[in-house]
Amino acid sequence: MLKELAIMKEKEVFRTVPRPVGKNVVKSKWVYANKYNDKGHIVARKARLVAKGFTQILGEDYNETYASVARLESVRLVCVIAASLGLRLWQVNFVSAFLNSENTFEIYMEQPPGFDKGGDKVWLLLKTLYGMMQGAHDWAITLDCTYTYTKHGYYTLKADSQVRSKVVNGELTLTTTWTDDVLGASTTPAGEVKVKEELRSSYEIKDLGEAKYILGMKIERTDDGSIKLSQRAYSERVLERFGMAEAKSHSTPLLLEMLMDGSQRKATCFL
Secondary structure, three states: OHHHHHHHHHOOOEEEEEOOOOOOEEOEEEEEEEEEOOOOOEEEEEEEEEEOHHHOOEOOOEOOOOOOOOOHHHHHHHHHHHHHHOOEEEEEEEOOHHHHOEEEEEEEEOOOOOOOOOOOEEEEEEEOOOOOOOHHHHHHHHHHHHHHHHOOOOEEOOOOOOEEEEEEOOEEEEEEEEOOEEEEEEOOHHHHHHHHHHHHHHOOEEEEEEOOEEOOEEEEEOOOOOEEEEOHHHHHHHHHHOOOOOOOOOOOOOOHHHHOOOOOOOEEEEO
8 A cells, every 4th residue: 555655656646735615526445456377376465546436527527438458359369470470479567557647637536545644635636546437548548649649659450449560670569458468479589678668668567578477368388389378267266256166067068179170270279
């Protein structure tokens, strides 16, 4: 919690001001979450301060809310292309992504629970927060401007706006973005390093190295260049959550040939 507040101060997310008269003041809360690795083990615990978006007022605190994320089919397709062309798969995560977006509305929020300094003060939000109605929309717009218009010169796929590509001196780069998680593919190690440096010049990122686990999918590259995708750890966690971990398994009704058709394919998906 202290780390989260320190990041907010560093990014100048808020300013403490007297409670305004006649203005809506949004509520806030703390949300806690576990982060898992490809084996389903907890590797980190996070605390995040979020706004209670349902206490915002349309037209006063927000307007547009829509924001797209990469379709899972697109994420798998990037893996297929990487297997076919022998590209390197890598992964990065934007740190506190929403806090990078400028707030376009004058929004006030109650001080965070447990850290209220009293004095009838509230926060004037200068950046968007997780939980805000327009948070994902503002971040998507900000990121798109960085990728395409202002800095890095990516081409946006028309079928999926969260899939981007560019070719510079024969170096191909592909990226898929799911809010703050990025799965990328590059032709060479030097190309991978350059792309990450570009992203780091715009935002604080966490370099996760070779892609191994993203969006509940384990990514495994074999010696022959094939790529296997597995959601076993995620599926087992869901079964345990709903008390079905000891349920008897049953073979899929699909024919094996339909699941693993074609010796020509280098990328296969397993549940």
